[in-house]
Amino acid sequence: MLRTEPIIFSPVDNKTLFFAGNTMWKTIDGGNNWTQVSPDLTRKTWDIPAAQVGKYKDQAQKQVSDRGVIYTIAPSFQDIDRIWAGTDDGLIHITTDGGKNWKDITPPMLQPWMKVSIIDAGHYDKDTAYAAINTLRLDDNRPHILRTHDGGKTWTEIVNGIPGGQTINVVREDPVRKGLLYAGSERQVYVSFDDGDNWQSLRVNMPATSIRDLIIKGDDLCVATHGRGFWILDNVTPIRQLAASRDTHLFEPQTAWRMRFNLNSDTPLPPDEAYQENPPDGAAIDYYLASNARSVELEIKDPTGRVVRTYRNTDSLPEIKDIGNWPAYWLRRPQALSNSAGAHRFFWDMHYTPIPGVPPEYPIAANFMNTAPVPTAPWAQPGRYKVTLRVDGKESSQSFEIRMDPRVRATENELKEQFDLSMSLYELRMRFEVANRQIGGLSTQLQAAKKTANAATAAQIDAFLAKLADVASGPGGRRRGGGAAASGQLSFGINDRIAQIFGTLQEADVAPTSVTEAAAHDLIKQGGDTIAAWDSLLKNDLPQMQNFFKQNNLPELKLVAKEMNHRFPVDKDENEETWTKP
Template sequence: MTEDGGRTWKKISRFPGVPDMTYVNMIIASQHDENVVYAAFNNHKRGDFTPYLLKSTNKGKTWKSISSNLPKRGSIYSIAEDYENPDLLFSGTEFGVFFSVDGGKHWKQLKSGLPTIAVRDLAIHRGEDDLVLGTFGRGFYILDDYSTFRSFSEEKMKQEAILFPVKDALLFMESTRIGGSGKSFQGASFFTSENPNVAATFKYYLKDDIETLESIRRKKEDEIREEGGDIKYPSLDELRAQNMELKPKLQFTLKDNAGQVVRRLQKSPSSGVHEVEWDFRYSSSGPITESDVNKEEPAMGTYVAPGTYTVAMSKIVDGIETKLTESVSFNVVTLANVTLETQNRRDLADFQQKVSDLQSILRAVGNLIDDIENRLNKMRVAAKSVKGDNVNILSDIQDIQSRLNDIKISLYGDRLSSRLDIDRSLSISDRINRAVYGTISATSAPTQTHRDGYQIAREELEPVLREIQQIFKREIVSIENELDRVGAPYTPGRIPQLNRDSRR
């Protein structure tokens, strides 16, 4: 220990609870108090894996352990102190990294994305409030923006849930390399590393796991097993109740400054500190697909405009939503690094939303036409099996199919003319898609061509929707009623009939 810039030194060789000659793995001076110093000792080469982490508040004259609840067989390699909050400490151990918000009285492990590995070194990036880890044999890891931990406390950790303050979120269009993303054409040896997602990040804390019927049963079985008792196999009713129980979810509801819901994000609940990201997009207004059903959420839509938004956290258990936190306000801001930027981002976002909604209607109409044609094909086959006259039924089916063919030409263009290289006017989908893909990732204002294309497509789509509605709600139903009357085999959309012995 030196107090004169290294001219004279004082040796400190004994530390409470630490075996003599134990290796000093790291020692750091506090950035807040010249009297405070931290030291990490490592004795694993002698078969001693005890975590020795000490603190002195009088320039090394006396020391006390701050290892508290760190793993008993987890050697300590490194320690770091936050540059704003002296009570916020990080410790690298044999089994990962831990943090304390009370100067080392209590420690909690950081796990998300980090394997169980020795953390040999720690560094804090002040510009971004990032915690950088150097591990033994597993490379470097970075915890982005740990600043939320500064507002943590043991008292707050008794709450059921905490949604931490949100930094300004940067909205920008990410550039892409020639040839695609990642390494592109650079070759396998070209070093790349993934950038953080372009998103607003919400960090949250959940005190306890949300228990399910299955987790409660398994916990009881563990207790019986520890006591040496016999475990009873669950009854059929118990297993059925577990199987039918809805999985609990955490929901994060985002709203704009007018209070309108922008997006609902869901995540499986797990105790501890976690984060969820929002990609600055609305939910898609397009038709729900099987992929959406499997993910249990709609696809992403268009980008929002810069401005003030709020996020709130709730839990959904047995289908019932319960609020966990109050709303937290944050700002979505843009980077000033684009050319031809629009002067009105709200107008741009509104136009992107309008053309996306129109494209969604176009896709929905296409799905409906496919559904109608599928039903027509099956009704055509069913009509051939009736014993009576089927001419009128087949004629009505063919009439609808012919009209659908004309509608598809209006929507998607004449593919035969295109194949024969014959000039044709733009279809409805041509106009909509040009407006969508010309503005979807743009930061400049929509051109007049985009606006005109949208307006023309909207006007041309209106009569198509009316005719589709007439076909779907009346004419298809009329044919299905006739098929029921003549005793035709079942086709999708019809309710099966009993007592059909008197088929004609």
């Protein structure tokens, strides 16, 4: 019975599957029929290592032959007929004609009890390959990684930077950046930026554990361990862009997928229930600061050049505390744009700027320590976006793409229709939030002045309050606190209806229904009329009332909230790349 049975598809033809014991086999019909494509590629006999198990050299097992297996198969990424094979008894072979002929290209340093753990065929050159050699059975704990650029005629050991005691199990070449290599030892992951000439640790937060294999899937580095499950380093695009030395730098972001992150129902899982985090939601923006900075700013623009979002390191962060039915330990911690030296990862939630000053509301579909407020701004449309990093007056820019969740069936036109309606309501609500602060501030000042005013002055104040109430109680207006027009704080109640229809539009990636569309257009018309009436009052009636206050020696009647600060960070922060365990 074989303990190791490598099986791998050809990267050139996904219908060609290879399998090996001590010989190699191929199928092109899903396993219904198999063709042998190699002889026995293992050693016929071997010597017993005297220093390790020499006492067994005279026993019968010494005479056993054909005990090895093909431990690793590496089909070429360029040529379907070129295949590399390594055995667990220290041999490496290659075929360049689909298995008709095999050539022994074993490096001179390999011995019978050395195991060729992994061979990785070069992604950019058919004559390149990398081999991880495990020598634990020889009591040799040193790292061994071999490289060839001439089809196996010559091999070079490339382990500089990997300390002793780090037996290597796997080496892989990055499929995007030539010369970028990853290796897994009995303790951790290593990375090389110069084709293996020099290595450094990529352990980050991973526990010390045996790395048995790793693959690069898209932009993620995925690792299989012995005893600690699977680990994933999300988004290695910054690693692919690293240079030996660099000043402050904004990395080109990876493609961002617009997906609805939280589809849970009801409350979070209990804290004692085992689970692992998903990759952070949002567009990951990586930047590096060579030294501490005074001022750091990130600006994101949509495909039309409109500023979607701006973050600064001086932005104030909302306090995390219990809010109604939502305990603080449910809530996502806000991120701060770091101005400290080093590498940083910042996530944009792919929404436009939240409406400032709106108290956060949270869904009942919650995640422990990661429940974000219900968005008050629209989703960003799929397309090409631009991000600009400004550090102490110097700036650099990169572009990146937002793509739609491939499971969404809505067409581009349907998503645009949804976005256009949502944006109209968002902009209208933004205007009403300003108007609400204005009318609320005015009504509060008027009520305070009325308390000490004489009868004639109080009558004038009541008359102006009535004008405010008439505008506020236009379509859907209301008076907080109830009572007559001259009592309570005023607000534009239509704003609540706008928020409701906006939420309906944004809660699914579909075209608006005819009912929702009609309601939205009705609100846009009513809201526009109300804002026009309010602007007219501010232009014509308010100056007269302010002059009346001045003539009667009343406190100055001030118009507050003329504009709003559109920077309100609510996204998740990651200051460095970390491994996650799925």
